[in-house]
Amino acid sequence: MTSIFRTAMGEDAFARLHPELQRRFSVGLASGEMCVGRGAMDRIWHGRGPTRHLVRPFLALGGTRNILLPRTGRQVPFTIENVPYLDSYGRETVTFVRTFRLPGGPRRFDATMVNGPAGGRIVDYLGTHQHLASELLLFAEPDGSLLIRSGEHRFREGPVDVRVPEFIGGDAEVRESFDERAGRFRISVRVANRYIGPLFGYEGSFTATYARVRDCGVRPGLRPLREEARA
Template sequence: MTSVFRRALGADFDRLHPELQRRFGVDGATHVGCVGTGVMERVWRGAAFTAPFLHLGTLRHVLFPETGEHVPFTIENYAYTDSYGRPTLTFVRTFQVSPHRRRRFDATMVWSEQRGVLVDYLGTHQHLAVDLHLGVDVTGALTIRSGAYRSRGGLRCPATLTGEARLREWYDEGTGRFGIRVAVTNHRFGPLFGYTGSFTLRYLRPDRAPVPAAVRPLRENPRE
């Protein structure tokens, strides 16, 4: 199975830093996945009125209202074929926002062969789907910008109710760590949520690490 990022980026995949090629080349064959462990230097949210919206997201593991600095963080990426036969990669991010509380931000990225686009399904039940626009900058870093959001029924969500997500991930050869920066903004209400930090990775061979049920969505969305 070709990795979903290689499919989405095409020839640009080879412009990624070699460590990013290895990371986003996970396809379930040589490695079933990779697990990152690190620290988010800063986790932030927008103005106070955004808190109820973000708190609602905790019900399905989509965003959360807590903020902090030096927040322990893990990210679990596993490649598999979903029940509809689509190449899939999990993005399960866990933030230790306090000594007694963890928050998760779950997503599954699915390659749509029909539309030729990488679709990001958000949360435990894939209620929201968003097309992703990928790129590679001059330093070999990966960039992602979200497009239109659609509900589980396929209806397009108004822009006033959603946010545009921008991600940049890179590899720092000096520290041997991956860096990440994410920001979600709403065109009317401004910044909503984001985080910045770094992590290291370990890769998992398929004969030693099956895809855990805990990282897969509880329900899959057949719509692309």
Template sequence: MSSVVLSALGSEAERLHPMLRRRFGVSTEAGYSCVGRGVMDRVWHGPWWTLPFLWLGSWRNILVLGTGTHVPFTVDSYAYVDSYGRETVTVVRTFEMRPGRRRRFDATLVADGPGRVLDYLGTHQHLAVDLTPSVLPDGSLQVVSGDQRFYEGPIGFRFPLLLSGTAVLRESYDDERQCFTIDVRVTNRRLGPLFGYSGTFTCEFPRVVGDAVPAAVRPLREESRR
């Protein structure tokens, strides 16, 4: 099974920087995952009235509550096949806001046809978000979020973007510094900027996939609805 992100990009993936192709090429077929370690120069959130959004999101590791500079950061991306037989990449971002105070932002990616990735957010996959990846002229990766659905037990409904936000992620590789750079911004149409972070990290590519993937980075519940 091929990479979730590269499959969505199709032939466009050839324009990605080679290190980004390796980073987002994790899959059970490729036989490796990706573990990143670095520092976020800045983790920020919007004005005080945006805090209820962040508090609700942080409840199940959907958003990060807190601010800081020079924040130690890890991003663990592991490939496995989920209980529904789907090639899956779990992405766990951990921010050490201060010693002993960690915040997690969990996502699980599955393929959703040409040009799109389905992203389940949080420990229980309550939110399903459509992601559209693209390659920028300089070989960087951009990912933009779209429609969102909320699922809990028998309940399922489209989550209005008016009550949520649109995320834009950009990742690049800096050849001179030999590191990945990342910038993430989440904005609400009316409230403006909600949350974001930016910084740098380096990666290792362990041969850990499938059943060997640690339980700590897998979601506690899996959702089949798209």
């Protein structure tokens, strides 16, 4: 058994990632490792002009479920926790819980990831209740960095399972690399709507430490409050 990210990318593509990225995205039940990244986001931004006013209510609403970031900032201390576990449906799951220590109090952006049923992609559940699910496609870039693009977004609650319309959805692009000179991971996230433009994003850098999952476990508050069966 390999990590969910290696499975989604395939052996050849995964092997083209920088070795430090390979280790970070090998966190899983097979490796027995978890990873915690600590650093700072150089900036957290929202779309400008009319876009800012249009998306502000959605960002505020998402913030109540640890989805999206309702505030902006610079040099914001940042932590990301990647911990693997089996969810209540027996699926290997990896947390992507990001904490941004903004003025006025910390804000979280939670995600939990599993392999998609069709292979070749990840299903990214967002927030504390996994109401939103996004398909993620992962690519190895020529310089060894990782590019992640979102595909279809779905809203799921009870019997409801609907595709999020494009005019209110956001397409995410994540780039993660390893800076050998600085000894740090660098990340850039951009979410945009194809009709109204950039919505929000952040960029910065962090270092990573690893630990054995069996020694640390999954700390309280890291797993979502509700788990969605549909992938």
